[in-house]
Amino acid sequence: MHPAASVIAFTTLSGAGYGLLVWLGLLVGFGQAGRSPALVLTALLLGAALVAAGLLASLAHxxxxxxAWRAFSQWRSSWLSREGVAALAGFVPILGLGWAVLAGAGPALRDAFALALVPASLLTLVCTARIYDTLRPIPAWHNRWVLPGFLALAAASGGALLWALGVLAFALPPHRGDGVVLLVLLALAAAVKWAYWRHIDRHPGGVDPAAALALPAGSAVRSFEAPHTEANFLLREMGFALARKHGARLRRLCLVLLVVLPALALALAWAWPWLRPPAAALVAGSVLVACALERWLFFAQARHLVMTWYAPQGPGV
Amino acid sequence: MTALPAATPKKLGLVIDLDTCVGCHACAVACKQWNDIGEWGPLPDVDGSGPRPEGAWLNRVHSYDVTTPDGTGMTLHFPRSCLHCEDAACVTVCPTGASHKRADDGIVLVDPDTCIGCKLCAWACPYGARELDPVQKTMKKCTLCADRIYNVDLAPEDRQPACVQACPTRARHFGDLADPESAVSRLVAERDGQALLPELGYRPVNRYLPPRPRRNKAGDTGAPARLEDGHGFDADRASPLLRWLDRVLTR
Known part of the structure; x- marks a missing residue:
């Protein structure tokens, strides 16, 4: 599948944004707001900005x-429509928490809005993942590892951003627990992605080209003439080939950026606390790039069944 | 509405004979021509007269070399277009309701005025039946010529899909596959018409008639059966001189 920049930007940015909002909601909801009200407001703003930027990027697709407004109407059957509705509804707790902090509303109301951030953000993430994992013609997406992958990467990138924001903008005092939690999140995300890649390698899916042509099973099929001499939408959208060549290397790079490099940075920051600000910037940047790379691979390595008719010999295209 | 009708009284569709299709692309060209001016058109191209023309076509004809398990070789031409599935995922994934399946005749259509060009329906179709119009930026697909088949302004013999009318080998048939007595249903019954990849669960309406068994042996084609025995020499019917020569040379 063609890795469209708009969709990669959308799912990476909004994923990080929703992940950040989930952690923020949990921290505030469970009484950590006192640590720094300014941090709460800044993190909320960053999360909302990431989500909004992601949604705007998705319009480019x-x-x-x-x-685009028409997309809110078919929530009864379409996960894309549900995603739109959930994303819009998700701004209610965002605005509510912002208002509660700014206006100095009571802690009960503030914490209620904060806790509402958690299911609202998770709901949009689930809708996004379901758009992909309900698509049966794309075996690499139609499997049980897609939803955990979207959630784990959102949790990891959102957590990394929140931690980096705390360290960089608010000079949070060294607290070893933060780094350990973050490292666990990153390792979990890496493990889920690794399991996903192992799954799609072992279960490439696809159909027998003979069956796709209503021929007896076991018939050998070779295309000798393409249906058109120039490119078309199907070949551009679903015949993307580059990633198969470099796939293994890019996957390793993704894991290095997602967990190895951040772990080194966290270790350095723990050993020499004055290294915390550059380490935080490195962790946040590295994890975001890893997420974008992962999303690129998610598209580029997925093969659509329609390619069976264009390249019946095998997974060449 | 992207909810699918539970069942449609009519199931209009195509029956495509893979035995007689010669891969001439007349169906694809006729389709492009009609639908460029049809109710769900136009079908504009980018660089239409230039070196790199590109645009949405609603029907694509593939050509294959096939060797069946019994070793028979054949050429197979395969027209690929919308199968007007009963469980059309392209309809249920649509976020706007532009993609819909008509409750009365089962035709799957896209409303060009409400489609947002999100491409999700094309992703959801395993058969590659939908192409994004590179100029209008909305999704295009086979309309089963819904603007021809009911069109009282056309002569009765023209009230059929453009591809069916254009096919020079009569490999394409149009009709109601819900009616077991229709000509297309009888054709499907006689020729063991196949649904495409039924195991995927989309319940396509169109059917493909598989190629008839190929006649590869000389006797099957009407030529003298003796031509099959390697060198074509029939000792029983040859003259004594030739029989003697055959014996000498065989030794």
Whole structure:
């Protein structure tokens, strides 16, 4: 599948944003708001900005973005429509918590809005993942590792951003627990992605080209003439080939950026606390790049069944 | 509405004969021509007269070399277009309701005025039946010529899909596959018409008639059966001189 920059930007940025909002909601909801109200407000703003930027980026994927409002109507059947509705509804607790902090509302109301951030953000993440994992024609997406992958990467990147924000902008005092929790999140995300890659390698899916042509099973099929001489939408959108060549190397790079490099940075920051600010910046940047790379691979390595008719010999295209 | 009708009284669709299709692309061209001016058109191209023309076509014809398990070789031409599935995932994934399946005749259509071009329906279709219009930026697909088949302004013989009318080998048939007595249903019954990849669960309406068994042996084609025995020499019917020569040379 063609890795469109708009969709990669959307799912990476909004994933990090929702992950950050989930952690923020949990921290505030469970009484940590007192640590720094300014941090709460800044993190909320960053999370909302990431989510909004992601949603705007997703509009670039539409052929007719001016009609995007129509996408809120079919929530009964369409996960894409549900994602839109959930994303819009998710701004209620965001605005509520912002108002509660700014206006100095009571802690009960503030914590309620904060806790509401958690299910609202998770709901949008689940809708996003379900858009992909319900697509049966794309075996690399239609499997049980997609949803955990989206959630784990959102949790990891959101956690990394929140920690980096605390260290960089608010000089949070050294607290070894923070780093350990973050490291566990990153390792979990890496483990889930590794399991996902192992799954799609072992279960490539696909259909027998003979069956795709209504021929008896076991028939050997070779395309001798393409249906069209020039490119078309199907080949551009679903015939993406580059990632198969470099896939293994890019996966290793992704894991290094997601967990190895951040672990080294966290270790350095723990040993020499004055290294915490650069380490935090490195962790946040490295994890975000890893997420974008992972999302690129998620598209680039997924093969759509329609390629069976274009390249019946095998997974060449 | 992207909810699918539970069942449609009519199941209009195509039956495509893979035995007689010669891969001439007349169906694809006729389709492009009609739908460029049809109710769900146009079908504009980018660089239409230039060196790199590109645009949405609603029907694509693939050509294959096939060797069946019994060793028979054949050429197979395979027209690929929307199968108007009963469980059309392209409809249920649509976020706007532009993609819909008509409750009365089962035709799957896209409303060009409400499609946002999100491409999700094309991803959801395993058969590659949908192409994004590179100019209009909305999704295009086979309409089963819904603007022809009911069109009282056309002569009755023209009220059929453009591809069916254009096919020079009569490999394409149009009709109601819900009616067991229809010509297309009888054709499917006689020729063991196949649904494409039924195991995927989309319940396509269109059917493909598999190629008839190939006649590869000389006797099957009407040529003298003796031509099959290697060198074509029939000792029983040859003259005594030739029989003697055959014996000498065989030794």
């Amino acid at each position: 539409l052929g007719r973005p001016e009609r």
